[in-house]
Amino acid sequence: MLVNQKETGEVLRRIVFKLTPDRALREDLTQEALVHLWLREKERPGQTRSWYVQSCRFHLQNYLRNGRSVDSPRRHRFLCVSAETEAFRAVPSDHESVSSRSVLALVSTREILSLLGKWLSPVERRILSCLAEGLGMREIASRLNLSHTSVIRYRRKIASLAVRLGVEPLPGRGRQPHRSGTGGLSEVWRGVASLGAQAPLV
Incomplete structure (x- = not known):
């Protein structure tokens, strides 16, 4: 790739x-x-x-x-x-409404957060909760009094778990701006992407 x-x-x-x-x-x-x-x-x-x-x-x-x-x-x-x-956004099918996609995203996020939470440590669950709120790495580090590098490492661990549990982006779905607590799934996918891309720690 x-x-x-x-x-x-x-x-x-x-x-x-x-x-x-x-x-x-x-x-x-x-x-x-x-x-x-x-x-x-x-x-x-x-x-x-x-x-x-x-x-x-x-x-x-x-x-x-x-x-x-x-x-x-x-x-x-x-x-x-x-x-x-x-210019590069995938076009949704004619029968798929915005509301139905929003509901699906919300339900999927809750299910996946619940699934991942069962396997995470308390600090990892707090980080996952922050991701679900749409917080960035530096914001999470500040809120939880952790280093930026530590938060990235925790996110990658969460991403690794997500991969093992079969959590993958839905085909054809782009990432959406954070709305009403549905940003967590997108943020977990970002963690999976960072892991797959072997992005350097910063």
Whole structure:
């Protein structure tokens, strides 16, 4: 997969470099780009490399545009935003309504959170709960008084458990912006993606 190729990582880092001068934010955006690329390859296989790269570029631009200014002191809250570009979004079937997809997402999230929670330690369950609220890694670290690196490691452990239990993104489903507590499933998938992409700890 492209996400595992060194050359692809370099291309994504060049894109991120042009988007912001902030080093810490670059690391976060690079992680976000890797996750997005992993998901796009799973959801839309067989596309050209330039298609995937362009998708990552548009995704990061929307990611920043729908969050706060790159120069904002609270810029790291971008981690919770997952706006998908319309140019690359899968089109839902005519008979599938927005409300039905929302209900499915809510039910699926509750079921999966309940399933994972049975196998997690207390601190891991607290992290999973924070993910379900749509919190980003730095926000979780601050709330639970943990290091950013520790939270990422815990998320990867949760992701590994999710893989073993067969939790996978539904075919053709893009990640949706966080709404009414339904962001947890998307965040767990981000953890699975990070694990699969072997993204570096930051």
